[in-house]
Amino acid sequence: MDKIYSxxxxxDAANELLAFEVKVEGEVSGFNISQNKWVFFDLKDSKGAKxxxxxxxxxLKDALEDGMSIRVRGVPGINKKYGKFSIxxxxxxxxxxxxLRRSFELLKAKLQAEGLFAPERKRELPRFPAKIGLxxxxxxAAYTDFMRILNNRWGGIEVxxxxxxxxxxxxxxxxxxxxxxxxxxxxxxxxxxxxRGGGSMDDLQAFNSEEVVRxxxxxxxxxxxGIGHERDETLAEYVADVRASTPSNAAERLTPDRGExxxxxxxxxxxxxxxxxxxxxxxxxxxxxxxxxxxxxxxARQNEVGxxxxxxxxxxxxxxxxxxxxxxFLSRTIKNLNPENLLARGFSIIxxxxxxxxxxxxxxxxxxxxxxxxxxxxxxKVI
Numbered sequence: 001m002d003k004i005y006s007x008x009x010x011x012d013a014a015n016e017l018l019a020f021e022v023k024v025e026g027e028v029s030g031f032n033i034s035q036n037k038w039v040f041f042d043l044k045d046s047k048g049a050k051x052x053x054x055x056x057x058x059x060l061k062d063a064l065e066d067g068m069s070i071r072v073r074g075v076p077g078i079n080k081k082y083g084k085f086s087i088x089x090x091x092x093x094x095x096x097x098x099x100l101r102r103s104f105e106l107l108k109a110k111l112q113a114e115g116l117f118a119p120e121r122k123r124e125l126p127r128f129p130a131k132i133g134l135x136x137x138x139x140x141a142a143y144t145d146f147m148r149i150l151n152n153r154w155g156g157i158e159v160x161x162x163x164x165x166x167x168x169x170x171x172x173x174x175x176x177x178x179x180x181x182x183x184x185x186x187x188x189x190x191x192x193x194x195x196r197g198g199g200s201m202d203d204l205q206a207f208n209s210e211e212v213v214r215x216x217x218x219x220x221x222x223x224x225x226g227i228g229h230e231r232d233e234t235l236a237e238y239v240a241d242v243r244a245s246t247p248s249n250a251a252e253r254l255t256p257d258r259g260e261x262x263x264x265x266x267x268x269x270x271x272x273x274x275x276x277x278x279x280x281x282x283x284x285x286x287x288x289x290x291x292x293x294x295x296x297x298x299x300a301r302q303n304e305v306g307x308x309x310x311x312x313x314x315x316x317x318x319x320x321x322x323x324x325x326x327x328x329f330l331s332r333t334i335k336n337l338n339p340e341n342l343l344a345r346g347f348s349i350i351x352x353x354x355x356x357x358x359x360x361x362x363x364x365x366x367x368x369x370x371x372x373x374x375x376x377x378x379x380x381k382v383i
Contacts, residue, residue: 008080015077024051024087025071025095031064033057043072043087052086061172061209062094063106069095100201104208108235111210116217116239123222123241126190129254131158133182133189133221135175138163142197142247146226149251157255159355160186166196171206179215191254192221194236195247198228207234216240226250269330276323283316348373 005013026043029050033039039057041064044050053072064070074089094100111117136143138161150157162182164174175194182192194216196207206212207227213235216223225237226244237243244250290309350357351370357363363382371378 011078011080011083018076018078021073021075021090022087023071023073025069026051028064028066028068028070031066039089041066043070052084053089054086055089055092059090060092061211062092063103063110064092065102065106068099068102070099071095094205097201100205100208104201104235107208107210107213108238111213111235111239116213125222125224125242125254128154128256129157129190131188131190132160132254133186133192134159134161135164135178135182135192135194136161136196136247137166140166140197142195142226146193146195146247146251149248150255153251153257154255155349156356160189161355167199167203167206172209172211175206176211176215179212179219183218183220187220189221191224192219193224193226193250193254194240195226195244195250196228197247198232204228204232204234207236209235212236213239224250224254226253269327272323272327272330276320276327279319279323280316283312283319287312287316346374 024043026045029042029044031039031041037057039053039055039060041053042050043053053074055074071093072087072089073091073093074087076085076087078085094103115121134143134146136146143161147159150159160182162178164178165171166175179192179194182189194207196204198204201208204227207225216225216236216239222242223240224242224244225234225240226247226249227234227237228246230245242253244253287309290312349372350363351372352363352367357369363369365382367382369380369382371380
């Protein structure tokens, strides 16, 4: 005899049969968020077919609106209370450049209204950074370009790299986790840099995600973000304290140019020398005048002029000593800023993976290291 089901039993049995994951593509229609908790919309296709979709607002990672093309991953089923067949959505993927661009604009407008991109909250980067955090893929050209420009412009910076995926499903949680880790475990970092190379809008989607943008916004460490090529734009760059057009430009924005600094010091030293010469000449004229006056005066005025002569002579001596000391200090500073002088005296710099090593305890036996000398480099193995 055939089993007779109650309505609840029938729906339970049907849902057991439908308990498999599906992926469905279509156009969003009737998009609605209820009570700021539940998301409802329909997916429809060009033939007029339509299927309802349901999800929690916490699972919605991209901004949606009617007309956008998407792909949903979820489980079909029948709602007991309403008897409605729908898909319970677990994940949404935007389809096509148009949907990605529209989602970008919707999220940008939302975050801008919240003040995340406000210029007045932006922080300045240190002029001469010594310790930074870098979030990038170590296999990427972006990482290589950044490190090359960094070391060419201003060597000796301690770089703490956190390797992450920069596109794909795991990119967003890895980038968010890296930002939070560096803020929690290395709060003394002077700057936090996030960078990757160029690509399509889909390739850069992780840097347009709300989770990554809010993680950068919450960073207590000043942030510098350089993503893609000059024409690319991401929300991660808008929220950063400083935005760079490319990974190479990020290194340029972060560091001063060693040659320019040395040139400036030499310029100021020359100006100081000129000013000192003028002052010495001026005091010489004044002393000569005082001497002539002293010779011409007699009687009671001789003592008064003698005191003036003595004061002028002492003042000139102090001025010459002060200016000479400052000039000597600037000269030593110029020489000390040039690492080549240290190397020429027999010192060397040890690198491991492009990072300067200051502690021998960080080098286990068998480690391959690079040693920079005054003339050339040596690759060595730690014994």
